[in-house]
Amino acid sequence: MMTDEKYSLLLMRDDCRVRRLRVSPLALRLLTISLVLLPLLAAFGVWAGFSFWQANRALVNQNQSLDRELKEARVELERLSNLESLLRNSDPEELRALLGSAALASPPAPAPAAPGDANGAGDGVVPGQVAGQASADASGTNGAGARVPDAASQAVAAAVADSPGEAREPLSTGEARVDNVAVRHGSGKRLRINFDLTNPDPKKQLTGQAVLSVQAADGRILPLKVDPDTIRFQISRFKKMVTSAPLPEGLAPADVQTLVVELEAEGRIIYREQYPVPAPEK
16 A cells, blocks of 8 residues: 655754655645746736726716716706796796897898888897897997997996096906896886896805996986896806886986996995996987
């Protein structure tokens, strides 16, 4: 009967006795194989970790992109909700003012004007009227509610400040932005006013009210009496402001020069700018 063969390992030191360790061939083979496999397993682990890290980074970037799209969708939903609420609660006159400002904000289509467009009736604004107003602006007359660029607004404000009266300097703290201001004369010596109010910081809700005034030809600043519900705002991003107000007593429509728009929040003025008011249609 044969005995199992084993290898003897002698562990010797100069000042100690000899130690003998018997190892079977199978154990020696397993030890050799493990010494070869361990570096391979370590390399595989490094490769797998790097691959999983790249996949995780891609998922993080995709999550950030989806988060940005979700915020933009929420902003758009808030804009549409404000517009829907405005359309439901507005009377026909305010609705025509809103649609008229939208027509003024967009460039007119290059279509030939009909002969009757210049003498058309109604408060709405048609492309032919927009083209006529643009030509009137080029010849030195005022447009019908078109938005004035920032540089032009500053020039108008500077000219008003140099004139006698109670002219007020432009002011902007950056907490709110006013765009697409449209002003026009309505029936019964009333002014139709609408503009876009934007909150640049969606993380902070903007709450306050608008204060509207007009500057007369003699330089006086006269406040406008408007419905308080139409000038209050509590927004996180955007709101369409539409209101109307009668002219101050004793002020003729032809004497109105500019509209002063002020935004008041937390008991202080955060925005002030003047916008030219077009002459009343004859």
